[in-house]
Amino acid sequence: MLPACARSISKKAANLKALGFLSTAKNNYATEVTYYLKPFRLHKLEQGPAQKTTLTKEDAINYYRQMHTIRRMETTAGNLYKEKIIRGFCHLYSGQEAVAVGIKAALRPYDAIITAYRAHGWTYLMGVDYLGVLAELTGRQSGCARGKGGSMHMYCENFYGGNGIVGAQVPLGVGVAFAQKYQGTDGVCVTLYGDGAANQGQVFEVYNMAKLWNLPCIFVCENNGYGMGTSADRASANTNYYTRGDYVSGIWVDGMDVLTVREAARYAVNHCASGKGPILLETATYRYSGHSMSDPGTSYRTRDEIQEVRQTRDPITSFKEKITSANLVTPEELKKMEAEIRGVVDEATKKAKADSEISMEELTADIYSNNLEGTIRNTTPFNPLEHSRIGQAVNQ
């Protein structure tokens, strides 16, 4: 239990802050603060999520840690790519952290997630450790997919990937939700896709079926303004993505504010879990880096635009400001945490670089959970390869 006075002091402080008057005494540490949230926009909903929320110190620390860790890992990934240790595609999540962290905060342990190729942050949030993510990026055996999947294909319990085909994860997410309903749990599946992916035909096909069959799917359209080099308005006749499920209720959410996202996600989980069928959240966010590491990301938008978002809407800086000015957390505490995160990420990075790749025999491991082919054909017929099983198949 929290002392009532701390609660009331902090609430007052936050309310004042929301009005722009915050002035709390330096030593007036709060354990819980109430914040007003960024306004939502509703589609086919009478009543939206609450416009204020209470944040405990513990959660504040947790969200900050998660967002900062994702940012730190992405910065590291960017560097590893430049060092040519990460190959192929590498899509960074920097700028979008509040979406994942806010949603995760609202999930119960048995809720599921599926996303596209911008998957590193989610993989970490869903329980893979630093090394599991970073070594997957470097293609080494400690990676969560043993280095076979790489940047776009990471998985863990209740996390169905990592998909490299734009839009393809959306029907899969509805399928996961279908299974949850079928199995009689009140679990939901959060299905994430971009503003670009939002135009894919299969997305509309499954809006329909999700609604028709009342499936517990939370569609989350992460609108970061661009699909590769194409701005949202050049690709979508209707850029109000939260309305595009038509008969699926939708909420527009400021995706740069982790608390606003959390509240919207709580509402959505509740909506689905109580049997009301699917719901669609559009989270307005921004990606700082190019689309992938090979895109400088400056030919279709200005450097000023990126700078402006960094300075005025950054999800981490703004959250830091919010929790320190309300005296939930001190700047010193955060600084210490940042140093710790840097330490563990650096440590994991070293390991991910030094780690070895899986052995050659694994080239033909796990093609089938039950291989009926005998040996696997090599590049020539002269030296066939053995099929082996390594992973623990989850569906027995």
Place this chain on the structure above:
Amino acid sequence: MTVRDALNSALDEEMEKDDRVYILGEEVAQYDGAYKVTRGLWKKYGDKRVIDTPITEMGFAGIAVGSAMAGLRPVCEFMTFNFAMQAIDQVINSAAKTFYMSAGRVNVPIVFRGPNGAAAGVAAQHSQCFAAWYAHCPGLKVVSPYNSEDCKGLLKAAIRDPDPVVFLENELLYGVQYEMSDEALSKDFVLPIGKAHIARPGEHITLVAHSRAVEICLEAANELAGKGIEAEVINLRSIRPLDMDTINASIVKTNHLVTVEQGWPTCGVGAEILSRVMESETFYHLDQPAIRITGVDTPMPYTKSLEIAALPQPSDVIATVKKLLKAQ
């Protein structure tokens, strides 16, 4: 000239020549193409003829096919052929079959093009060869060029062709420079679809390949030449039609056949060639069974060392040739 520039000049020349030709696809206009193949064309031809689409392959491929039915000459770019799977119904059920279904009335002059096959470090969903998939389908023509000259001559031929052509490029070759003959630099240069090219003559063994595998064969042939083995390397250029005349003639000369491709073995391009040889009189000219060299029969791993092992290398070709010819 790089393969990229060769493709670009083919597009440019055909757009200049025929105003029914237009390009559509993801990032083809303002971004100059994800792999910069369409660089400069939007600036030159404008919004009407170089069109950025949303990421909606099924939809825009269908629009392209419909516009071809109604008199235009679309070049439909898939950012990569991996994404063309989203649209494969329109390619096969609409583009490939309509002429037949309409009893020779509605032909579909369209080119579907983009990078195909294994790229580097992009894992299973982004690394696979679709040559055999499309070649399976009557009504389609399937081209898989190797170098700059192939790309220019065949893309121009594909755009001019009255039927749907699937044009399979290779991302890893885009930046490679190949020599262009004076003839190939001309605006009138076209290569016939359905004719293979002998990339290197030889009399001891026939190596048949397409796309990047031609390079593998040429490298292997170079090394084999140092050991007194002269391999004939056939660059298929076209997978459908398949130029069996050139292949058969070569086998009659060499009596040995090896096919090389980066795609999977099962029902693959090599499998088709071997079957056709088996069904023909050429079979009797073989001194021993023909051999396919292919990608390993597995999805592509991201792991670097495994990715290399998953694809045929010149060393595989050399070892196979030596084994067949019982050479040291």
